[in-house]
Amino acid sequence: xxxxxASLLAGLLFGLGLIVSGMANPEKVLGFLDIAGLWDPSxxxxxxxxxxxxLGAFAVARRRTLSFLGFSMKIPSNxxxxxxxxxxxxxxxxxxxxxxxxxxxxxxxLGAGEIKAVVFVASMVAGMAVFEVIERRRIKT
Amino acid sequence: xxxxAWSNFTPWSALAGGVLIGLAxxxxxxxxxxxxxxxxxxxxxxxxxxxxxxxxxxFLAGLIGAPALWILAAELPPIEIxxxxxxxxxxxxxxxxxxxxxxxxxxxxxxxxLSRLSLRSLVATLSFMGAGFLTVYxxxxxxxx
Numbered sequence: 402x403x404x405x406x407a408s409l410l411a412g413l414l415f416g417l418g419l420i421v422s423g424m425a426n427p428e429k430v431l432g433f434l435d436i437a438g439l440w441d442p443s444x445x446x447x448x449x450x451x452x453x454x455x456l457g458a459f460a461v462a463r464r465r466t467l468s469f470l471g472f473s474m475k476i477p478s479n480x481x482x483x484x485x486x487x488x489x490x491x492x493x494x495x496x497x498x499x500x501x502x503x504x505x506x507x508x509x510x511l512g513a514g515e516i517k518a519v520v521f522v523a524s525m526v527a528g529m530a531v532f533e534v535i536e537r538r539r540i541k542t
Numbered sequence: 543x544x545x546x547a548w549s550n551f552t553p554w555s556a557l558a559g560g561v562l563i564g565l566a567x568x569x570x571x572x573x574x575x576x577x578x579x580x581x582x583x584x585x586x587x588x589x590x591x592x593x594x595x596x597x598x599x600x601f602l603a604g605l606i607g608a609p610a611l612w613i614l615a616a617e618l619p620p621i622e623i624x625x626x627x628x629x630x631x632x633x634x635x636x637x638x639x640x641x642x643x644x645x646x647x648x649x650x651x652x653x654x655x656l657s658r659l660s661l662r663s664l665v666a667t668l669s670f671m672g673a674g675f676l677t678v679y680x681x682x683x684x685x686x687x
Contacts, residue, residue, distance in 0.1 A: 405600040407573040412601035415566035415578060415649075416608025420619060422559020423552060425609075428622035432550055434678040439547035443556040448652060450560025451567065455657025458568030463658075468575035475576050476658065479645075482665050489644020490651075490666045494673025496636025499681065500625040503648045504580040504641060505605060507634075510621050512606035517623040521634045528638020529585045536642075 403470050416509050422447040425509040427501025434498055567654055570601075579650025580605070581641035644669070 423429040424447055432441035465474055497503050502510070502521050510518035567578040574597070583598050590598075609618055625633065641647040644666055646655065651670075655663020681687050 404574055405597050407570065408597040409600040409604045411566045411570035411573070411578060412604025413608055413611065414569065414604070415563055415580075416605040417612065418559045418562030418564075418566055419605075420559070420608060420612055421562055422556050423619070424559065424563075426619065426621050428624060429550075431678055432547060434674045435682055436544060436675055437679050437683050438545075439550075440544050441547045441550040443550070443552045446553045446556035447560035447563065448656075450557040451564035451653045452560075452657050454561055454564025454568050455653055458564075458571050459654075459658040462571050462575075468571075468573055470573045472573075472575045476571075477577060477655075477660070480660070480662050482662050486644050486662060486666050487669045489640045489642070490669025491640070491673040492636050493640030493644060493647060494670035495677045496633040496638075496640060497648075497670060498674040498677025499636070500623070500630050500633035502623075502630075502633060502637065504584060504637065505647075505649055507637075508580070508584075508602060508605045509608055510623070513609035513618055513621055515621055515623060517625070517627070517630055518621075520627055521623075521630045521637075524631045524634020525638040526584070526588075528635040528640075529581075529588055529642050530638075531635070532585070532639050532642035533588050 404472060407470060415505065416512070418451075419506050419509045422450075424503075425506045425513070427506070427510075430497075430501040430503075430506070434501075563649075563653060564657075567649070567657070571654075577650055577654045579646050579654060581637075581647040582645070582650055585642050640670075 419425045423443060430444065433444035462474060462476060468474060500521055507518055507522050507525060511522045570576055570578040583601050587598050612618055646666060651663040651666040656667060
């Protein structure tokens with residue numbers, strides 16, 4: 402129960418951060434990605450602010466085997482750099498550049514009742530489902 | 543030569559929002575021991591294991607519910623979505639497949655991965671940032687949309 406409440410609060414805080422930062426607005430995101438046009442560097446400050454806090458948190462987390470609520474620390478240990486990582490990143494980046502939405506802001510805009518965000522999120526979930534089907538077929542063969 | 547759009551530049555709200563996002567990722571990490579990777583949290587719901595559903599739904603409910611909480615206190619900032627419906631569908635499919643295939647998005651690789659100084663996440667972040675810059679360049683300056 403405590404785990405779920407902490408998840409809810411983290412999600413809520415994350416969403417508020419996306420709204421405050423301007424990330425929930427695709428036009429703002431595209432203004433950042435448009436370096437050849439009139440460039441809006443704001444989103445570099447979003448990343449900077451988030452990483453500044455994150456660096457401290459991960460430094461603390463690294464020294465712990467259990468979280469403050471007593472759960473096991475599940476920090477990724479994979480250091481493998483492969484084709485999947487890069488191709489997946491390129492595909493995601495292309496989609497991000499087309500609409501200005503990445504997953505978090507898509508969900509926040511959906512929560513704000515934007516019909517276009519509903520379409521984006523539905524396609525995104527469909528894309529994830531396509532991945533699962535391909536992945537299962539790959540593992541079987 | 544890069545021209546800055548000074549009239550759109552919002553460094554303080556961007557920084558404040560970034561700090562909130564960092565605090566969200568930090569509290570999720572330190573309280574629950576997990577990475578706040580949104581594509582992973584959402585994608586994991588498609589192949590759920592036992593006891594692995596409620597916390598994912600709770601996190602996503604918080605994210606989706608944030609605008610509702612916001613409007614209790616203030617007017618929601620504008621959300622301008624200029625992409626057409628076909629473009630949104632293509633974008634959604636690419637984001638869905640790409641984030642799962644590359645094991646993360648702007649939150650998991652970008653925020654959390656870079657915060658734990660992961661070289662793997664740096665490569666992923668450079669890949670999606672590079673593709674994002676290139677895609678917007680192609681759409682706006684080559685195709686002229």
